[in-house]
Amino acid sequence: MADYNVKPRSRDTEIVRSTVWSAGPGCHGTCGVLAHIRKGKLVKIEGDPEHPWNQGRLCARCLAMTQYAYHPDRLTRPLKRTGERGEGKWQEISWDEAYDLIENRMGKIREAFGAESVVFSMGTGRDISSWLCMLAYAYGSPNVMFAMSGNACYSPRIAAVETVLGDYCVPDAAQWLERRYEDPKYRIPKCLVIWGYNIPNTCPDNIFGHWFIDLMKRGAEIICMDPRLTWFSSRAKHWLRLRPGTDGALAMGFLHVIIQEGLYDQRFVEKWTNAPFLVSKDTGKLLRASDITEDGSRENFVVWDSNGDKAVVWDSGKADYISSQPKAALKGTFSVELRDKSRIECRTVWDAFCEEVDKYPLERVEEITRVPKREIRAAARFYAESKPASIHWGLPIDSTPGITPTAQAITALWCLTGNLEIPGGNVVARNAFECVSYALPGAEGVIRLASKEADRKRISVDKYGPFRKFIWRAQTDTVLDQIFTGKPYPVKGLWMQTGNIIAGIGFEPKKWKEAFKKVDFIVAVDLFMTPTTQYADVILPAATFLEKDSVRSWWVPLQSINKAMSVEGCKSDLEINFELAKRFDPNLRWDSVEELFDDILKNSGMTYKELQEKVWALPPEGNSSAPYFRHEKGLLRKDGRPGFSTPSGKMEIYSSLREEWNLEPLPHYEEPPFTAVSRPDLAEKYPLILSTGRRSFAFFNAEHRNIPWLRELDPDPTVEIHPDTARSLGISDGEWVWVENWLDKQKFKAKLTIAVQPQMVMVAHGWWFPEEEGAEPSLFGAWKSNINQLIPMGSQGKDGLGSPLKNLLCKVYKVHA
């Protein structure tokens, strides 16, 4: 094998090693690349064979970087709006003029209405979230918004796992180890559960999709939960073809089999979960030390010691029992004396958990999910009996208002089967070396608001528990409402970066358009004109990942993004936001971007310069960001004691936080709000299940429609229809059809395929037509084939999370009848 790093193909070519993140391929990246630069220009890009993440591989979107970076439509000058919003009239201005204008307009809004009246909006965050937070916080606004209804992409899953486990988990594909699958510490999973995910397409969640193919080649067998025929479901040992939106019921069915057949890890349940905690039969709430003794703490819980036949207190702060080690009862009813000497009946969390699980016999699960019970049983057994086994889940988990109880059930699966923190199981994912730039759920970042006081004004923080505890964002549906109502305070400004609300991330996008028109001042930062940028007052031209220096610490490895080239006139999101952050906050903690990087990297013991030399670094064993068995070694808690960073220090199969938020503490299933089951009235008129959001290998959400090499691969917005359904509707392959429901109708090209079942259609998302007129009313064709027009805002769950985008209803008919 030739040495890629020292042997450029020609003498005048320099090779720059860097890391992929955001603008360009659009994904969450992490891949190592070699950028071939000739006379300052990118001539070719390759995967870095020495990088442990992608090992030389690189996807179609990244390989199209030359077309992306030098696209004739790239924005290269700041633009100021001269006509009406949406009219498409612009004037080029200098960067200084743009900065001055923004400083002036946003400064006036801050003076008159307070900093919180400007909302800072993003799409898929990537290497912008940190810098967007930096700017918002420097300006003084707590209102950073991920613009999707119910914040329904990944944050809900992260928050749900944090709720019960104190950390987030991902499947272990040896990504923490330089030698990967060859490392002697690692074990190949015997069973891989691919839950609602066609992950080879676009690697959306900071996981390289093809690792799972690597693992299959090495013997891993697949359980696939997917309503659609996919590459994985074709090759699965068990393919559970569930009705969209019923993942929670399926997970409860798995738990049912596992508990009924005793396939769980008894030792883990007793030692590491809160299964022995007592729950009052009176109140239905967890018994707390403050209930039984005068000086008992509300933070501490109670178990029943079957040795001494007495209640014993669990000290949450120490993650241990207060006195001697009891033999904590897992099952049974116990009479406990309260501090006023009265007695109440208590049962264990385990009994309450099992009782909930008992509500899901497989007959019922089959009725809900439409998966034959025989298949559910076989798959659940195979999962529980395989060691190690690993679960990877996708967006469908977030695509229901019942996201949190669904994720609780799935988390319970990997915990109760003893697959947590073991090689080849599900392991805790933390930022490499604990270098945290901005606050993701559960982590305090280097970049934060000046005071907790300022955070009190964050939109919806008073409404939703997870938003107070883990999710440092504004709740999106509430923001949209507040733009119209002006209550409790008006939204006067909008900063939009890395997101295309009209064509990509916003549901009911016409409402968003109206919202834009209500706001006084809008800045958009983007690389191309989009339907959304049309509503800005100022547009700033951003850079691709190859045109910037940056750091990346999201999970592993710790990486530097190294500037390889530049496109005249463009600036990186970080440069733009840093300049304005300095203007809005004269006391900004960093004088230069490099100082900021060094601050973020502090915990790694490396400076930015040092990291740049290495490009990537993996945390060593013993670091709290490297697996395995960290709960046993005391690496997950700040005090260094064994256990978890949950309120009790245990993995909480019964969530004390959910109890505090007045939400159901146990996992369960909730039927999504717009299905044939929940709304038979709507199903009469709209008989087909409408599902959207499936990934295209060619595009990242609303991006890349303008890149010829990629558009060629996926030229039209399609709706997948089963051939039998199409026949009954008189629809032929390639024909344009209307997809319609109670909100709107949009036009798609029929793709007849057995990938979907007869009762369901799958509609492509993120479609607009960069080749068409940008000004209203065309708006790059954003109102023609935009499935988001059929997806409601405001259907988030009781905790503010989730959105039913994969389990709606519609009808389909020919455009030319």
Add this chain to the structure above:
Amino acid sequence: MKSMDNKKKKPEFGLLIDYEYCTGCHTCEVACAQEYTHKTGIRGIKVFEVEQTLPNGKEYLTYFPFPTEACLLCPHLTKEGFEPACVKHCMAACMKYGRIEDLAKEVGRKPRMVLWVPR
């Protein structure tokens, strides 16, 4: 026959494709387009999809990459010891470049393999 053999150089190299693992990600196509800065529509390799219900009622999805008339096997890369662009970037690592006789020995190693010898 003999005269034809003399005129045309006998092929020496080929691609061994383990299509069991091709996921249809089309990386090979764009890797090729980049390597040769091909215009839209020209590809040295193209991925095809076969979607069918098997006799046992199981639905199955197969992808297979097919080197087209435009495939040259990247001699400018291989002579320097690098792999052809498609092979190097294949996300599923399901392609192998080599001498036909070596690849022929491997083709029987497992099912669902194909050995291509482009023009």
